Amino acid sequence: MIRADQGDTIKVKYTGRLDDGTVFDASPEDRPLKFIVGRGEVIPGFEEAVIGMYQGGRKTASVSPDKAYGPRREDLIEKVERSMLPDDVPLQVGRQLEVTPAEGPKFTVMVTGVDDETVTLDGNHPLAGRNLTFEIELLEVKKDPKDKPAPPTMN
Template sequence: MTDSMVIDASSEVILHFDLKLEDGSAADSTRVNNKPAKLVMGDGSLTANFEDCLLGLKAGDKKSFTLSANDAFGEPNPNNIHYMEKSRFGADLEVEEGMILAFSQPDGSEIPGIIRSVAGDSVTVDFNHPLAGQTVIFDVEIIDVKPTNLQ
């Protein structure tokens, strides 16, 4: 580990994070299973605003920052709300509001959907990120920083 290596636009970063909502409730944490996250700056997996908050940090640094919905997981998109026939879920599955189910995509990948309501034979499924529309607070602890070959 190189203590002087700071996070820049092409770093690989190992970090622990705690993700909270504005009311203080926990949304996610790498500490639960003591498995730090690995991310590559600039690979598109994080928003630019999230990455900007990490720039200049180095191993051992701790920082807390707040991101608005647009800077974190985005605002809910009404086009990601779908209405489906209850019969599509199979007779053995008791579909209930609040359930998160995996839905197969045409390419074979899966996407999670949250059951928002069940009314008669109609089921409303929300494919927005569960934290869409939320302001979130990230507490990060940088464990290691390495250069990457991304350019």
Template sequence: MSESQQVIGDKSEIILHFDLKLNDGSAVDSTRVNNKPAKMIMGDGSLTPNFEKCLIGLKVGDKKAFSINANDAFGMPNPDNIYHVDRSKFAAGEELKEGMIMGFAQPDGSELPGVIRSTAGHSVTVDFNHPLAGQDIIFDVEIISVS
């Protein structure tokens, strides 16, 4: 089967362009900005299973947009993922602005992104939910290659 006839399946290696948009059309992420398509292998964890399901059966040249509801995209915000952190835990003089995303070191050495939601006195509210939690997403794809 030639590459142009190859259909995306469970273990396919894919090169694709994608855009993630909110329902109002505002862009969240796009491979087109820098004209660098994404390369992935189905099932490698690059995309969640719900995003991967959209790709099954597509082939080279296909362009398609999928609406994915919040539960199936990045989930709903979990109130247990919002923490109040003492200001002293941040570098002295570090400017903390509402909406800024910061990396927080985890015990295993990895970094977890958190969004600064508010600062009041010595308390900083940090939201560790995915920034797109609670949002319905439009997943717009163009398949460039399948092998």
């Protein structure tokens, strides 16, 4: 049996649920998630859950916020004057906006409140502060080539 470990390329089918059972994400049936273990391509808790699983195995893994999208941070929520935003930007609760600061990289915020004078923007990831549960099926493990034994040498 092949076991998943650091450096392996794996394919998984998964369903992610919140504590109330709401599905927040799932791999498409015809396109399993493929990633290399240890490269940080998925959240740390998901990666930790697949390490040690055997190809063909299934498991349910609970992932706390510190191993997922972190805690919700109040300092990432800000009320801004409507006049600070371009007139052509639709301001609806639930809409995501891309913000380009004068310095630093672009980032995405969610509109969480709108009134006549202000707009509340939330820079937290939508799943920040949430416990996540994943149902995982490990479909394939391709071992890291450096884990293969060296071919015999001729003397």
